[in-house]
Every structure is written in C-alpha cells, then in structure tokens.
C-alpha cells in the first residue's frame with residue numbers, strides 16, 4: 001500500500017510545500033496594506049505638547065498614523081501627502097470630511113444635498129461682487145470701533161479685545177451682507193451671539209469643556225438641544241428674523257430692482273423668473289445666510305485677534321506699518337486725519353499684506369483642514385478606509401524649508417515683492433485651505449484684516465503684556481482665539 005501510494009503521497013507533500021513557499025514568497029513581496037498604526041496619545045499630551053507628540057509619532061511609526069480625539073478616530077498624515085489630499089477630489093471629499101467632522105451629515109438630506117455646493121457658489125459670487133466697493137463702506141465702522149475701544153481703555157489695564165473685535169466685525173459683516181439699514185446695536189448683538197452659538201454647536205469649543213472631552217457622546221446631544229431649541233431662537237430674535245423674512249419676500253416681488261445685499265443676491269439666484277420663491281427655498285436662503293454670517297464673522301474675528309497679538313509683540317512692525325499707510329495716503333495727496341480708504345489703498349499696502357500672511361503662516365496651526373476618502377485608499381503603504389477623517393498635519397507644510405527659507409523665524413516683510421499675497425493659497429500656506437474648496441471669502445477677509453490694522457495703528461499703540469499668550473485649544477488655533485493681555489495706548493499726533 002505504502003509502496004504503491006508512496007510516490008503519490010510524496011508528490012502531494014511536495015506540492016503543498018511548494019504552494020506554501022510560493023504563498024510566503026508572494027506575501028513578503030507584496031505586503032497586504034494594513035490600517036496605519038494607532039498611536040495612543042493621551043488627552044494631556046494632545047492638549048499640552050500636541051505638536052511634539054504628533055511629530056514624534058509620525059517619525060517613529062511612519063507617515064500615516066491614527067489617533068483618538070473626542071470620540072473621533074483621526075488619521076494624521078505627513079506633509080508629502082498634503083497637496084494630494086487637499087486637491088485630489090477624485091479620492092478625497094471636502095464635503096464628507098466637513099460634514100462628518102462637524103456632525104452635519106444630515107445636511108445632505110436637506111435641499112437635495114446641495115448645502116456645500118450652494119455655500120461655495122454663492123459665497124464666491126457674492127464676495128466677487130463686493131470686493132471692489134466694500135472698503136469705503138466698512139472702513140468707518142472699523143475706525144469708529146477702534147476709537148471707542150481706545151477711548152474706553154484705561155492706562156495699565158488690558159482691554160476686553162475679543163468682544164470688541166466681534167462687535168466691530170459683526171457690524172462690518174452686517175453692512176456688507178445686509179446694508180446699513182440693519183446696522184443697529186440690537187442686530188450687532190444678535191449676530192455676535194448667533195456666531196458664537198453656531199461655533200459652539202459645531203464643536204469649536206468642545207475641547208474646552210470637561211464633558212466635551214470626557215463624554216463626547218453626551219456632550220453633543222446636550223449642546224444641540226441647548227443651542228437649537230433655546231439659544232439660537234433667543235439670540236436671533238423675533239425682530240431680526242421677521243425683517244430678514246420680510247426682505248426676502250419684498251425683494252422677490254420686484255425681480256427687476258437692483259439689490260446688491262446678500263439677501264438680494266440669494267433671492268435672485270433662487271427665484272423663478274416671475275420672482276416666485278417656495279417656502280422651502282425661503283427657509284433654505286435663511287439657512288445659507290446664517291451659515292455665511294458664521295463663516296465670515298467667527299473666523300475673521302479670531303484672526304484679527306491673532307494679528308493684534310503679533311503686533312503687540314512687535315512695536316517695530318507697528319511703526320513700519322503705520323508709516324506704510326501714511327506714505328500711501330501722502331502719495332495720493334490725502335491727509336491722515338480724514339483719509340479716503342478704498343480698495344486701491346488695500347492693494348498698495350504690501351507691507352501690511354506681507355505681515356498678515358506671515359501671521360497666518362506662523363500662528364501655529366497643527367491641523368486646520370479635513371477631508372474624507374470617498375473609497376478605501378492606500379497612502380504611504382497603509383489603507384485609509386472610506387469615510388474616515390484625514391487631517392494633513394499642516395504645521396509641517398507651513399514650516400517646511402521646501403517653501404520658505406528660515407521657516408521657524410517670523411519675518412513680517414518676507415512676502416514683500418514675492419508675488420505671494422495674504423489671500424494667495426499654496427502648498428506651504430494653508431491658512432485658507434487649498435484647491436477647489438479653498439476659502440471663497442479670503443479676499444474679503446484680508447481686506448477686513450487690513451482695515452483693522454490701519455484703524456488700530458492709526459489711533460493706538462498696542463502691547464501684549466509680557467509678550468505672553470495662552471493657546472486654549474492647540475487643535476483649533478484658527479477658530480479659537482489666543483488669550484493674553486492687550487494694552488492699548490492712544491497714539492498722539
């Protein structure tokens with residue numbers, strides 16, 4: 001039996017050995033891509049030394065890692081992948097990333113899923129319509145706001161910067177979006193409160209809440225109930241809502257009449273040729289208006305505070321920027337007391353522009369952009385599953401010698417004559433994002449920042465006490481302003 005079947009048995013054993021060997025050889029040549037390593041960074045590490053921990057983890061474990069934060073599994077990637085992740089729309093979705101991160105996946109069930117598309121199209125179109133003409137309208141608001149702040153400041157005592165900046169930005173935003181008729185203190189307060197409510201709703205302050213960090217599953221429903229049912233209705237107020245609603249109706253009734261407010265712009269975009277707007281469309285317009293108010297006000301006000309802190313640490317830069325505005329005005333035959341500040345003034349202020357770009361580059365973002373793969377994708381030898389949240393570690397790009405020399409050094413003049421303005425995005429400058437979804441409001445935002453700097457330096461000298469400030473949320477440097485004591489002294493002459 002053994003004799004007759006012996007060769008067959010030996011043949012089978014040989015065959016099995018060869019196939020096993022083949023399998024091992026094959027697997028070692030083409031490793032099956034796995035999920036990136038999970039690095040268990042603690043809450044303390046992420047709050048106090050996030051950059052060091054993340055940079056070390058990327059160095060130790062490879063160019064893609066997973067971490068856990070506030071109930072989210074996040075995929076962090078090294079800078080070699082950043083441009084692709086931000087711009088390759090065939091693999092990475094801005095809309096899914098934003099919706100998932102902010103807990104807004106349900107918005108895709110509204111209005112045939114056009115939320116992000118509409119927001120982008122109309123923000124882009126409206127800003128393009130406004131940029132040429134808006135500066136002379138908002139400049140007096142900035143100047144009046146700064147004068148009030150300077151007059152109320154007391155020697156040796158810090159000013160309450162955040163609220164004043166929010167109020168100035170709210171008034172400017174109201175003026176741009178709705179026109180002068182909406183600009184009263186009650187509406188300004190409503191808009192400031194509303195922007196704060198939406199920021200809280202979107203989790204921008206979640207890391208600062210004990211419950212938000214320890215029990216995000218509980219924090220979220222509680223916050224949504226509190227804000228949607230109580231705070232937003234209370235803050236937006238009956239009068240403001242009714243005026244908006246009435247204006248939407250009035251404007252739609254006279255389709256031929258020129259109205260260059262945001263309401264007019266959206267009504268024109270959505271109304272049928274005879275001016276009809278369904279109830280659903282009116283409500284959609286309200287949703288977009290509230291989103292624009294938040295996107296415009298909250299971000300820009302936060303960056304105004306960053307810019308003020310950087311000015312407060314650099315008296316020499318203040319002198320240079322003050323001199324720049326004076327020389328622009330002199331060259332146009334204007335006095336500094338009552339100047340006409342317009343889009344050309346903004347354009348000529350290249351030193352101020354460079355300063356803003358450098359603050360935006362240096363303020364310390366670690367991660368400020370998110371995308372989600374639309375299918376499983378391999379990056380750096382690892383698989384990132386469809387729908388995950390990918391955060392390119394943008395800090396590594398901002399500070400890469402590939403894009404700037406001496407990248408760790410703040411140099412407010414480095415962009416003068418470089419052809420790169422504060423609103424111009426690039427692989428090493430990601431403050432406004434990159435690619436198709438880069439911020440559509442960035443030109444307007446930079447103009448507002450310039451108005452703020454001009455007004456601030458025209459009327460005051462700024463100092464950041466002890467050149468010390470605290471970052472409240474290192475993961476959200478773009479949206480949560482730093483804290484420190486800003487002293488203001490009236491400028492003489």
Ligand code: HEM
Pocket residue numbers: 086094116119120121123127292295296297299300303368369370430431432433434435436437438439440441442444445446478
């Ligand atoms: C300094 C102030 C601002 C900063 C730092 C900022 C930053 C950003 C960033 C980083 C993004 C995401 C881009 C991406 O993922 O690639 C974004 C998107 C967006 N921003 Fe801004 N932004 C600012 C001001 C504004 C203003 C003034 C408006 C409105 C007029 C605005 C409207 C939007 C909108 C609608 C989006 C969604 C993306 C899109 O529609 O394409 N932002 N912004």
